[in-house]
Amino acid sequence: MVSPWRFLPFLGFAAAALAKSSTGESVLIVLDPDLYIENFSRFFDGLEARGYDLTYRRPKDVYPPVIEHDHPKYAHVIFFAPEVKTYSQDITPQSLVTLLSKNTNLLIAVGTKATPLTSLAAEFSLILPPPGTPLVSHFPERDTPATVVPVNVSNPVVSEDLPPVWFSGVPFAFGNNPHIVPILNAPPQSFAADSDSDSGADALVDAANKGGEGLWAGSSLGLVAGFQTLGGGRATWVGGVELFSDEYAQKPAPNGGKSGNEQFASDVAAWTFQETGVLRVDDTTHHRVNETAPRDKYTINEHVTYTMHVSKYNPTSAVWEPYSGIDDMQLEFTMLDPHIRTALKPTPEKPGEYSLTFRIPDRHGVFKFNVDYKRRGWTYLQSTTVVPVVPPRHDEYPRFLSPAWPYYAGAISTSAAFLAFCALWLAGEEPKKAKSTKFD
């Protein structure tokens, strides 16, 4: 895998003014035959304006391939095929998972119809309602059908103060997967129901009873949800492809004014394509206090300084910048269990540096400096450095300790007594013979 920052040199002069993803700019768009590029022109043109190279393809086309020679050809895949049930061989839902594991980012739209994508969503712990049950809300009062719902946006992944976003499609309930990043949640008054008659929701009740998940209703439902893999790849699931359409982008919000769709779609793409919320660990070092070079091994009870440099990707200038904004990172010093787990704070006045000095525990063995920082919406930061911790060498600790002086005195006095005894015995040699003869 080519590390993302290898692209930096030619990114620099090719398009310094353009926003770029941290993982590459090639995008494959798999478009449903019923959907037309023109209907999504604002979204796609917006991507192109930000420097992405877009390639279009129908789900049943065989060219261009997504994976060539076991290497993903595109940095990002937009999968707008919510109604297609069969795909060409290299873009089946299973191969999408392969792509994701190779750090290709995915933007996937699902619809109300049951397709292989519906079952793929379950692999991401997204529980979809039965087919044909879109999100319905009768609030606020408006002139659109009940299935076209304005949704208020409030999420750190997207821009602040966005106007409501028009949505129509399916909601999903979340399983308890910690890698899910909810981006857009359903309005509290909304629910999933048969669109022709709200009262005929028997299919939903049956499904809810069978699955034991409860009804698909309320603000805990997701409409747009991100998923971040341990390897750093990002997949975003969208309940309805119309969210990205020109129609919704131009549709005025219920309270007047412009709807937030265009900006929201662009923000979701920016997060999915690893423009925003992207961090990386530049390097980690460790050394003894009052030294600078790392040691091969440390001795128990020594004071050690651990330093880590973190960068954040800046999409406007396409460079990695030192980032000191993390204040809840923790360092673990681990041998099987963490012997020390403590806050790793940013060093004041040194951008991007996080540093900590601590005492190694009174325990020898193979330890690890372990940083495992996982926050929703941010790249996971993981760093592990193995260091052996050894007991002091024979000349590194005092050999004679004050609590043991009775033992030293005992041993020395025994020797002294032995010497004195020998001297007295040998001095008393002659009389002893005389006396012993007497006693015989």
Next chain:
Amino acid sequence: MPPKSTSSSAPSNSVQSLLKSYTDTTSPRLKLIDTLLLFLMLSGIIQFVYCILVTNFPFNAFLAGFGSCVGQFVLTASLRSQVNPANRAEFKEVSPERAFAEFALGSIVLHFFVYNFLG
């Protein structure tokens, strides 16, 4: 140890007669050995009590100190039984000089180990 009163005269009499007979009938050699044995025993007891009541750290120092007392006691006790004229019949082929030489050699080896183990 003078008798304090007439009520305890019988036990103190026997202790006194024991001491008297010990003083009269034991050769100075054996008294010298007994002094060393008594000293070693007291030293060992002090170290053991210190280990129990105060600290056994560092344990190797305790083992060395206590072991030197015990070892020296055993060696001295064997020397005493070999040079005791009462045991002459038992150790016919061991002269007192040879017994002392063996005792001295054994003690030197013991102390060598003790000092290696002490620190």
